[in-house]
Amino acid sequence: MDTSVNIIEIVMTILSWGVIGFFFYYLYQKQEAKPKIWKAFVATFVGLFTFSFNIPLFETILDVPILPLGVWILLWYASSREGAWEKYRRFAWLGFSANFIFIATTLLTVFIHHAVYPKSNLSTYIANIEEVAISQLHPSAEDVTLDQESLELHVSSFEKAPVTSMDWYNVMIDTEPHERVEQFPYQLSGTSSKWGSGIPTMIYVEKDGKGLLIDSSERQRYFRSDVTILKGGNDE
Structure with missing residues (x-):
């Protein structure tokens, strides 16, 4: 058996993307002026890009986002296209917010991992x-x-x-x-x-x-x- 696989990390990563996928589906269904779905995916992905700094916490490194670079890029891109920002802004902010979802699941992964695999044993x-x-x-x-x-x-x-x-x-x-x-x-x-x-x-x-x-x-x-x-x- 391959003990190098962190099963808890894998499960929590899947959970993270599942939560993001749920909110993506919710926003897409709720929005009246729907963009093409692949463009909405791209907007969400670009929104992930941030200016961040690293914080060592609980024996792991957390990337804490400070500035929404991806959101600004999309805002600049949409500013010359009428109605584009209204279509994509929610997905851009979803991408930015996804960084905090990753932080939450990372911390949860650390706590669960320590409980299941105690480092003092x-x-x-x-x-x-x-x-x-x-x-x-x-x-x-x-x-x-x-x-x-x-x-x-x-x-x-x-x-x-x-x-x-x-x-x-x-x-x-x-x-x-x-x-x-x-x-x-x-x-x-x-x-x-x-x-x-x-x-x-x-x-x-x-x-x-x-x-x-x-x-x-x-x-x-x-x-x-x-x-x-x-x-x-x-x-x-």
Whole structure:
């Protein structure tokens, strides 16, 4: 199954265009002087163009429209054609208003996604471990194997913890190059996030096997447990 597909985003996008289509149909039926339907579509599409600015909110970027550039373009175009603006202005403003529909559904998508796929649960990022494997990324990595049974039994015991990347980096650079020990010298492969979450991830395992660093497209998250998921090495 393709876990890179964000099913909630797809559903909400369809919903957005469905709402826009409903208002388009309503305005077209209500209007007495009806333009050609394809011209009404074009007017709505052009109305989408705006001058906007980006606002980072809830780990996503929102395009907030400020100036209705598309509406102005259509106004300029219709000004030399008698009765044209009266025919197309509602569709132009519908296009401009559609931007706010997209903002609303984007926010709704974020809230629903967080509820269905909680970012504080490791199981969101590790949903399938049947073919999971571990590989060494750094010379300091010990000769260990993955304790798949431990991972399966204790995946729910991993708790989210602060990402202290600067502390990890400082510890590494304070040692001699030949003595440096990578904080996360292993990588998990063969696993995937929950179906429909659309969360691509890289999962790194801490040197003691008790910490997992989840590197997704949006940010890094660190999970820690009292139980190791590694077998072998100097501690065995």
